[in-house]
Amino acid sequence: MSYVANTASEQKAMLETxxxxxxxxxxxxxxxxxxxxxxxxxxxxxxxxxxTRVMGRIASNNxxxxxxxxxxxxxxxxHFIPAAVDTLSMRSEFYTAYTPYQAEASQGSLQAFxxxxxxxxxxxxxxxxxxxxxxGASAAAEAVLMAMSVTGRQGKxxxxxxxHPHARQAISTVLANLGPRIETVPCxxxxxxxxxxxxxxxxxxxxxxxxxxNVLGGLEEMAELAQKAHAKGVxxxxxxxxxxxxxxxxxxxYGADIVIAEGQGLGNPLAYGGPYLGLMACREEFVRKIPGRxxxxxxxxxxxxxxxxxxxxxxxxxxxxxxxxxxxxxxxxYALRAAIHLALLGPQGLKETAISCxxxxxxxxxxxxxxxxxxxxxxxxxxxxxxxKLEASVACKWTPREIVDRMLKEGYxxxxxTGNWLVGKGDCxxxxxxxxxxxxxMDQFVEAFARVAxx
Amino acid sequence: MDKNQSTGLLFEISRPxxxxxxxxxxxxxxxxxxxxxxxxxxxxxxxxxxELAELDVVRHFTNxxxxxxxxxxxxxxxxxxxxxxxxxxHERIVALPGFGAIHPLAPDSVSQGILELVYGMQKIxxxxxxxxxxxxxxxxxxxxxxxxxxxxAAYFRHKKDYRTRVLIPDSAHGTNPASAALAGFEAVTVKxxxxxxxxxxxxxxxxxxxxxxxMITNPNTLGLFDGQIAEITKLIHDAxxxxxxxxxxxxxxLGITRPGDFGADMMHYNVHKTFTGPHGAGGPGSGPIAVRDxxxxxLPSPVVxxxxxxxxxxxxRSLSIGRVHGFxxxxxxxxxxxxxxxxxGPKGLREVSEQAVLNANYLLALLKDAIEVPKGDRCxxxxxxxxxxxRREKRISAMDICKGLLDHGYHPPTxxxxxxxxxxxxxxxxxxxxxxxxxxxAKVFKAILAESAETLHHAPHTLGISRPDEVAAAKTPVLxxxx
Ligand SMILES: Cc1ncc(COP(=O)(O)O)c(C=O)c1O
Numbered sequence: 050m051s052y053v054a055n056t057a058s059e060q061k062a063m064l065e066t067x068x069x070x071x072x073x074x075x076x077x078x079x080x081x082x083x084x085x086x087x088x089x090x091x092x093x094x095x096x097x098x099x100x101t102r103v104m105g106r107i108a109s110n111n112x113x114x115x116x117x118x119x120x121x122x123x124x125x126x127x128h129f130i131p132a133a134v135d136t137l138s139m140r141s142e143f144y145t146a147y148t149p150y151q152a153e154a155s156q157g158s159l160q161a162f163x164x165x166x167x168x169x170x171x172x173x174x175x176x177x178x179x180x181x182x183x184x185g186a187s188a189a190a191e192a193v194l195m196a197m198s199v200t201g202r203q204g205k206x207x208x209x210x211x212x213h214p215h216a217r218q219a220i221s222t223v224l225a226n227l228g229p230r231i232e233t234v235p236c237x238x239x240x241x242x243x244x245x246x247x248x249x250x251x252x253x254x255x256x257x258x259x260x261x262x263n264v265l266g267g268l269e270e271m272a273e274l275a276q277k278a279h280a281k282g283v284x285x286x287x288x289x290x291x292x293x294x295x296x297x298x299x300x301x302x303y304g305a306d307i308v309i310a311e312g313q314g315l316g317n318p319l320a321y322g323g324p325y326l327g328l329m330a331c332r333e334e335f336v337r338k339i340p341g342r343x344x345x346x347x348x349x350x351x352x353x354x355x356x357x358x359x360x361x362x363x364x365x366x367x368x369x370x371x372x373x374x375x376x377x378x379x380x381x382x383y384a385l386r387a388a389i390h391l392a393l394l395g396p397q398g399l400k401e402t403a404i405s406c407x408x409x410x411x412x413x414x415x416x417x418x419x420x421x422x423x424x425x426x427x428x429x430x431x432x433x434x435x436x437x438k439l440e441a442s443v444a445c446k447w448t449p450r451e452i453v454d455r456m457l458k459e460g461y462x463x464x465x466x467t468g469n470w471l472v473g474k475g476d477c478x479x480x481x482x483x484x485x486x487x488x489x490x491m492d493q494f495v496e497a498f499a500r501v502a503x504x
Numbered sequence: 505m506d507k508n509q510s511t512g513l514l515f516e517i518s519r520p521x522x523x524x525x526x527x528x529x530x531x532x533x534x535x536x537x538x539x540x541x542x543x544x545x546x547x548x549x550x551x552x553x554x555e556l557a558e559l560d561v562v563r564h565f566t567n568x569x570x571x572x573x574x575x576x577x578x579x580x581x582x583x584x585x586x587x588x589x590x591x592x593x594h595e596r597i598v599a600l601p602g603f604g605a606i607h608p609l610a611p612d613s614v615s616q617g618i619l620e621l622v623y624g625m626q627k628i629x630x631x632x633x634x635x636x637x638x639x640x641x642x643x644x645x646x647x648x649x650x651x652x653x654x655x656x657a658a659y660f661r662h663k664k665d666y667r668t669r670v671l672i673p674d675s676a677h678g679t680n681p682a683s684a685a686l687a688g689f690e691a692v693t694v695k696x697x698x699x700x701x702x703x704x705x706x707x708x709x710x711x712x713x714x715x716x717x718x719m720i721t722n723p724n725t726l727g728l729f730d731g732q733i734a735e736i737t738k739l740i741h742d743a744x745x746x747x748x749x750x751x752x753x754x755x756x757x758l759g760i761t762r763p764g765d766f767g768a769d770m771m772h773y774n775v776h777k778t779f780t781g782p783h784g785a786g787g788p789g790s791g792p793i794a795v796r797d798x799x800x801x802x803l804p805s806p807v808v809x810x811x812x813x814x815x816x817x818x819x820x821r822s823l824s825i826g827r828v829h830g831f832x833x834x835x836x837x838x839x840x841x842x843x844x845x846x847x848x849g850p851k852g853l854r855e856v857s858e859q860a861v862l863n864a865n866y867l868l869a870l871l872k873d874a875i876e877v878p879k880g881d882r883c884x885x886x887x888x889x890x891x892x893x894x895r896r897e898k899r900i901s902a903m904d905i906c907k908g909l910l911d912h913g914y915h916p917p918t919x920x921x922x923x924x925x926x927x928x929x930x931x932x933x934x935x936x937x938x939x940x941x942x943x944x945x946a947k948v949f950k951a952i953l954a955e956s957a958e959t960l961h962h963a964p965h966t967l968g969i970s971r972p973d974e975v976a977a978a979k980t981p982v983l984x985x986x987x
Contacts, residue, residue, distance in 0.1 A: 051852040052589050053859045054938035060859075063866040063939060072858045075865055075882065076760060078729040083766045089759045091628045093849025097593050100847050104839075108602025110617030112610070115601040123609045124830060131525050133562055135599075141576035142569035145590050148786040150582075150918075152974075153967045154910050157571035158785035164514050167984040172551045177983050180786070183643035186830030194686075215830045222804070222826035223650075226657045226688025268545055296537060298547045311830060320598075321618050322608030322831025323643065324788035336981060342786065346985075347977035349969040350962075359977040365646070365682035366921065370691040375682035378644035378776065381786025391553055392514050392561045393525040400550040401527035404537070411540060412532035430541050457614060465609050488531045 050094050114319060114462070118490050120413075121462040122434045122481025123264075123470075124185060124213055125322065126314045128292065128402070129485050131393050134316040138386045148342070148381070152357045158381065159356035163344045165388040172294050172391070172399075173308045174301025175330035179341040181384040182327030182376060185311025189216035189258060189288060190223040191340045191374055192307045192329065196256035196284045197229060198338045198373065199306075204253020205230040207283070209241035211263035214470045216288060220258070229255065237473065239265050239427030239436070243273040250281045256307070260288040261297075264470060265479060266434030267427055268297075275304030291315055291328065293432045295403025307331045316390025317383050326383040337363060340374030405484035406433035413482050413491045420495055422502045426477050434481040436467055436474070443502045449478040452501055459497040509567040515985045517564065518554035524561055571968055572785070573915045579941050581867075583886045583918035583930025584677070584725060586755045586777035591847070594780075594840040603839050608831035612816045618835065619815030622808045625842050629794055632754075632853075633771055634764025637800035639807060640792040641833040645752055646679040648772025648791030649719070651804060653687035654825045655770065655795060656717050656746050658802040662823065665744065667716035673702055675726060675922040680719045680750060689716060696924050700726040700879035702736060711743045721750040722766070723757070725922040725930070727864065727883040737767025746770060746799075754778040755934070756861055756885035759854035763794075770795045779841035781834075790837035804828055859935035860885040863942060867933050870946035874953055878925060886932035888925050889917075895927050899957040902927040907963035907971065908952035914945055 055063070060072070069075055076084075095103060119127040138144065142157060149155030149162075162180045169178035182188040193206050206229050208217055221231055234241060234249050241259055250257060257278045261269040271287060278285045287305035292314045300308045312326030313319070331339055337360065345359030365372040394402065410433045417423050423437035439449065447455075449466035456463035467477035482491070537546060556564075573580065580587040598604060602617060612619060626638040642648035653670065660667050670684035673694045681691040695706040702720070711718070718740045723729045730736070737747045749763040749771035755778045763771045775781050775790035783789075795803065805824040806817040817832070848856065861884050868877060868887045875889045891902040906916030906929075918930040933942055952960065964970065 051848050051855045051859070052591065052936045053855060054936065055859065055863075059939045060862060063862060067862075067865045067869045069865065072862050075858075075861050075884075076729075078731050078882075078884070079757070079761050080731050080734065083734065083761045085634075085759060085762055085765065088850035089853060090631050091845060091850050091853070092624075093846045094852050095846050095849070097847070100593065100843060101597065103846065104597045104843055105600065105602075107617040107621050108597075108600040110620065111602040111606045112614035113601035113605035114607060115605050117610075117614065119607060121607050121609055125608050127605075127607070129527075133524075133558060137562065137565040137569075139595065140566065140569040142572040142574045144782045144784050145575040146572045146785040147580065147582055147585050147587060147783045147915075151573075151906065151910065151916055152972045153907070153964050153969055154573040154578075154915055155571075155785070156968055157568040160511065160513070160571070161565065161568055162786075163984070167513075167515065168553060170984045171553055174551075183647060183788075183834075184830045187643065187647070187828065190828075213830075215827055218827040219830070222654060222828055223686070225654060225825065268541070272544065294547070295550050296546060297541075298545055299551065302547075318604040318836075319607050320604050321606045321615065321835040323829065323834040324836050325830065336983070343981070343983055345977040346982040347973045349972050351970055353969055355969045355972045357972045357974050357977050359974065359981055359983075362978070365678035367678070368682075369678050370681035370685040372678065372682040372685075375646045375650055375679050375686050376644070377646045377677075377679050378774075378783075378789035379787040380643075380784075381788070382782070382784025383788060385785065388514075389561065389565055392556055392564070393558065394553065395523060395525075395555045396550040396553045397523060397555075398525040398527060399553060403550075404534075405527050405530045407537065407540065408530040408532055408534050411535055412530075430545070454611060454613070457611060462607060462610055462614075484527050484530070491532070 117460055117462045119462045120464050120480050120482060120494065123465040123479060124215065124311055125319055126481060126483055127319060127485055128314045128483050130316050130318065133393055134386050134389045137389050138382060143385055144382055149358060152355065156355060159344050161385050161388055163346060163356050165384045166344060168388055168391045169328055169330050172291055173330045174299030175308050176333035177336050177339065178330035179339050179343055181380040182329055182341055183380060184323060184325040184327045186216045186219035188309040188327035188329050190219045192286045192309045193220050193256060193258065195307060195338050195340060196286060199335050200255045200284060202253050202255040203228040205232050206255050207232045207234060207249045208258040209234055210236040211241055211265060212258055212260045212288065213264045240267050240269050240429060241274065243270050243277050246274055247277045250278060250283050252281060254281065254283045256284040256286045258286040262290055262293060262432045262434060265436040266431040267429040272303040279304065292403055292406060295399035312387050315387035317386055324380055324383050326380045326387055338373055341376050341379055402484050406482060409486050410435060410482035416491065416495045420499050422499060433483060434479060436477050436479045439476045444476045447502065455501045456497060461494055461497060511564060511567050513985050514554040514564060517560060518556060520555055522555040522557050524556055524558040578913055578915050579937060579945055580915040581917055581931045581933045582915060583932040584752055586932060586934055588780050588934040589936040590780050590782040594843050597843050598836050598839050616814050619808050621839065621842055623810055623815050625838055626808060628845055629773060629792055632758060633794035634762030635771065635794035636797050637803060638792055638794045639803040640838055641804045641829045642772065642791035642793060643829055643834050644787065644789030645772050645774040645791040646683060647828055648793045649679055649683035650686055651828050652748055652770040652772060652793045653683055653717060655799055655802040657687055658825050659799055660716055667714055669714045670716055671710055671718045673720065675724050675924045676719060676721055677725060677750065700728050701730045702732060704732055708739060711739055713744060715743055715745040717746045717748050719748040719750060721753060723753045723884040726879045726888050727886040728879060729884055733766045752777060753885060756857055758857040759850060760857050770799060775837050775841040779844045781837035781840045788834045788837055790834040856935050863933040863935055863937055867931060867942045867946060870942065871949060874950045886930060889929040890925050891927035891929060900960055902929050904960040905929060905952055908955060908960050910964040911966045912948045914948065
């Protein structure tokens with residue numbers, strides 16, 4: 050089974066037209082000594098019904114968030130996805146098209162991506178957004194490269210310890226063979242102290258990268274950090290949770306220069322980490338330095354409004370080694386999903402989602418605090434995710450990892466053991482609450498948590 | 505009936521107060537936001553997103569979709585992109601909660617299915633490559649290139665053998681030099697010979713102890729298998745360098761020859777091409793890399809391993825280059841790729857390449873008397889025609905031909921790539937197209953060549969729009985709607 054249409058007799062006729070004796074003869078440019086003269090040692094073939102069974106068995110060996118009540122976040126969130134997002138994005142005309150190089154044959158996708166760019170600008174308060182990057186972590190690495198190019202500063206880049214460690218790792222992986230040093234400012238208080246940040250910034254620093262809400266869930270002092278950065282000619286790269294912007298100030302309003310985000314929460318399934326959606330937006334003046342595809346509005350020869358890929362001289366297929374980035378294939382379908390999602394939510398839907406997350410997260414946090422088993426760590430304003438430290442009476446019996454494992458048996462994804470990510474947080478658990486969680490689930494979660502912790 | 509429904513921008517059809525998705529009030533006691541947050545961080549109003557009813561949104565995007573060409577509607581012989589059929593069964597499978605609704609940070613004990621699949625995919629990709637170690641983290645081909653070059657850099661640094669250059673044929677895709685630069689190397693161009701293969705003498709003159717990697721696409725972007733590959737890889741290896749295979753063209757050689765067997769040390773796959781993850785109008789992709797055993801320690805972290813207690817993510821990798829992706833990569837695309845490979849099995853996979861090559865040669869045979877195909881009358885899975893003569897003699901450019909094809913319901917070939925062929929038209933029919941589709945296309949193609957330059961200069965005539973003014977778009981960019 051290979052989805053090949055042509056029958057044996059058709060293939061024979063085709064060979065005759067070509068003037069080849071056999072299909073084998075078409076491979077004659079490959080020297081015999083290099084040929085594989087055995088079957089590949091791989092499984093298959095499977096008929097559709099058998100495949101469906103095999104894949105169904107594999108899927109059933111995973112426990113999904115339909116099965117476990119999810120309080121796990123850490124950059125991937127169990128938000129609700131309206132049915133229309135699936136239905137519309139799964140139209141063949143969208144999902145089986147290629148990158149819209151031929152504008153006349155791709156106005157559907159081009160307009161949708163133009164709308165996506167606009168929606169991301171509206172969301173972030175920035176001037177320009179690209180048509181997507183791979184994911185939040187690679188967007189962080191791209192933002193740093195872009196900041197180096199915009200500022201011409203190659204000395205160092207400064208990141209908060211409270212930036213998601215995966216983003217920090219992606220940055221250091223990509224910078225490994227380029228000039229700049231990465232200075233990570235320790236955040237013992239659970240947030241980036243602007244005074245500490247200021248000490249790290251100098252006139253060789255390209256950017257300061259901060260996440261808000263940060264990896265522990267707490268809010269950073271973005272306005273003050275922006276001020277400190279700008280005073281030294283440093284760009285502020287803000288990594289944000291798009292859902293939080295239903296209630297929190299837009300990064301454009303507190304002075305961010307480049308905004309990046311993991312856009313998974315905008316209508317994209319958890320799917321074990323990907324495909325997700327890298328968002329990037331920036332100030333107008335950096336537009337020629339932004340990585341990735343950009344869709345622009347123009348007119349056709351009859352003056353009719355239409356859309357095209359534009360500013361392509363930034364890109365690898367034109368500029369090759371001098372391109373702003375090497376990205377080619379992006380996350381188009383997931384950008385489309387985000388656009389549909391935001392169009393369905395509208396301002397009120399986004400605000401309601403954000404409020405629902407906030408209220409539920411605070412309900413759960415307060416309830417856990419009231420149980421006397423944990424403390425907030427740090428005790429700062431948070432949005433939908435927060436970190437708790439196990440009280441000594443619990444920590445002497447269980448590690449957060451053990452609590453998570455035992456909570457699985459109770460039917461919960463209880464959170465993420467913070468110590469995997471940050472030093473000094475070995476007794477901590479980071480817990481996320483989305484609008485999908487109910488009061489009943491949270492009440493039972495706290496009961497189960499108490500059972501597990503006191504056992 | 506007018507199928508060209510109006511599709512004003514979302515922002516233009518927005519009406520104050522309209523709603524689609526509602527979340528409703530939370531079922532917990534509410535605390536005033538002002539007591540939860542310092543006042544200065546709260547927005548006064550939510551972002552000014554458009555306000556629409558659900559039907560507005562549904563009709564808008566449904567009508568927009570009708571303005572696209574796509575594999576499910578049109579023959580799409582876009583060279584280098586491998587626009588094969590995307591099986592529907594894959595979409596039903598990835599939508600299972602056990603794939604779609606699983607959390608990347610969930611403990612391995614509740615992710616055994618997906619870890620088993622990834623482990624299996626690592627093994628399969630290693631076998632097809634003839635290279636033993638695989639990382640599935642890269643999200644697309646270009647990220648695979650970058651990842652492998654970072655692996656190479658880490659390997660040389662570890663050996664204290666500092667090498668600064670990456671050699672790349674002039675026929676290579678733009679991502680190759682862009683990735684080399686991003687990985688901190690100097691990209692050095694190697695010439696192609698008149699027949700389109702690597703100019704071995706030029707390569708030889710550029711290889712020395714500064715050479716870290718030679719990147720080759722084989723079959724190359726002209727659709728030709730470079731039979732010098734064994735000598736090329738020997739040359740590079742003798743100089744202490746590594747050979748990278750750009751695997752964008754794997755659709756030609758599945759089960760027929762293996763990159764590891766012809767001397768490549770590292771490669772990427774484009775799962776969205778070869779193993780038919782749908783292209784999604786630009787993505788997502790998936791660009792796993794396969795490397796030789798001595799490069800394995802440098803692969804991104806984590807990799808999936810098999811232990812006595814089942815499958816696990818292994819983060820304990822002291823020489824690893826680190827992460828290139830936030831989580832484990834574009835898993836959803838890999839699930840589709842895995843389902844595809846399982847469906848086909850070893851014989852089916854080889855049949856893919858055989859039929860892809862047969863289809864390409866058939867199309868080439870049908871067209872070669874009508875348009876110049878400068879690099880020979882045989883090819884692998886794709887070939888590159890040139891409108892150079894047509895342009896000179898009839899003022900018909902490659903782009904004019906593309907626009908003419910649009911009027912007949914065909915998605916055009918890739919144009920103006922590779923750069924080594926003037927007025928290039930790169931055609932890759934893939935194995936899933938039927939004989940009569942290729943014949944019909946060839947007939948239309950020839951008819952277009954017979955059209956007047958005047959007519960073609962104005963094509964397309966039948967789509968919703970005529971040719972966009974790209975110069976104006978770039979000169980004064982309008983990248984978002986504003987009111
Ligand atoms: C020959 C070649 N190399 C590399 C790439 C880059 O792959 P991707 O778009 O998946 O990043 C492409 C894709 O267009 C290609 O055709």
